[in-house]
Amino acid sequence: MNIAFWNVRGTKRKNFAEELNFFSSSNGIKILAICDTKSTSKPEPFTTASFGFNNCDFVPSIGLSGGIWLFWKESISMTFSLKVLFRSIRFIACEICDLQNNLVFCLIFVYAPAQPSEKADFWSELENFVLNLELPFLLLGDLNEIKSPSEKEGGAKVTNARCVRLNKFLNNTNCVDLPFSGNFFTWRKKKTSSDNVFEILDKAVASPNWINSYPNLQFMHHAFTSSDHCPISVKFHEQAHKKAPPFRFELMWTLRNDFTKMVKSSWQYQFRGSYMFCLSQKCKLLKQKAKKWNQSTFGNIFRQLSIAEKKLENIQNQLGSSHATVLEVAQLKWLKK
Incomplete structure (x- = not known):
C-alpha cells in the first residue's frame, strides 16, 4: 500500500498520462493524489484508467486554479479499503483500513495556498480538522511553507516570519515532519542559471501514534520531471518479487x-x-x-526507463547533497528547543 502525492501543474500536457502511469506502476503506488489539476470536474473513467487506477474522487479547482484528483486501486487481493471522509477547497481526507496490519488511520492530501491573504484561514481550518481527529493520521501535500531557512536556496532571504505557520501547526497538532530520502528539494523555480530558487515545499507529516504503527516506512522525494514540483511517496514495505508481466501489444x-x-x-x-x-x-x-x-x-523499455529515472535521481541528489548537512543540523537544533 504505497502512497504518493504530486503537484502536477495541470493535466493537459502531452504524454502526461503515460508519465503518471509509469511513475505509479514502477513505484507500486496504490493511492495517489495530484493537485493543481486546473479542473472543475471529476476525472473521466478513461482518464482514471489511463493513469493506472480504477477509482477516483476529487476536489474541484476554482476556475483554472487549484483542484485535487484522488486515485486508488481496488482488486480481488486488496490489502486496504478507502473511504472519503471530508473534502475542503484545499484538502481531502480519507479513512484507510489497512487490512494487512488490522489498522485504521486518516490520510489527508493537502494543497496549501501560496497567496498570503488565504493562508491564515487555511491553516486554521486544517489545524481544527486534525485536532478533532480520533484516528492516527498521515498528511501529504504541497504545504507552500518551509520550517527553516535551510529548506530554501536562492531568491529572497528567508525571514523568521516565513517559517512560523508550519512550525506552529506541527507544534499545535503534535505531529512530526517525516525524514526523507532522494532528491533534496521538492520545488524549483528556473530563472537564469545563477538565479534559480529551490525549496522543500512538499512534505509528509504524521502523528506519533501513526509513526509507531509503521516503523519501517520510507518517505521519498523523487526526481523532477515535467512539473516544477517533484513527486513524493511513502512506501510501507519492500515490494514482493513481481511476476513476469502479461503479454501486451505495443x-x-x-x-x-x-x-x-x-x-x-x-x-x-x-x-x-x-x-x-x-x-x-x-x-x-x-x-x-x-x-x-x-x-x-x-x-526491456520499462527497465531502461527505470534505470534512466534512477540516474536522473542520482544526478539531482548529487546536486543537492551539499545541503543535507545544513538541514540535519537545523533539524537537530529544532528538536532541542
Missing part, C-alpha cells in the same frame, strides 16, 4: 516495417484442425515471435 511496433513482415509470415503458417484451433495456434505463434522480436529490437 503501438510503437506498428511503426516498423519488419514487424508487419513478421505478422504476415506468422499468419501464413498452416495448422491442421478446426478454424478456432488454427486461429488460436496462429495467435500463440505470433505472440512468441513478437516477444523475441521486441526483445531484440527494443529490449
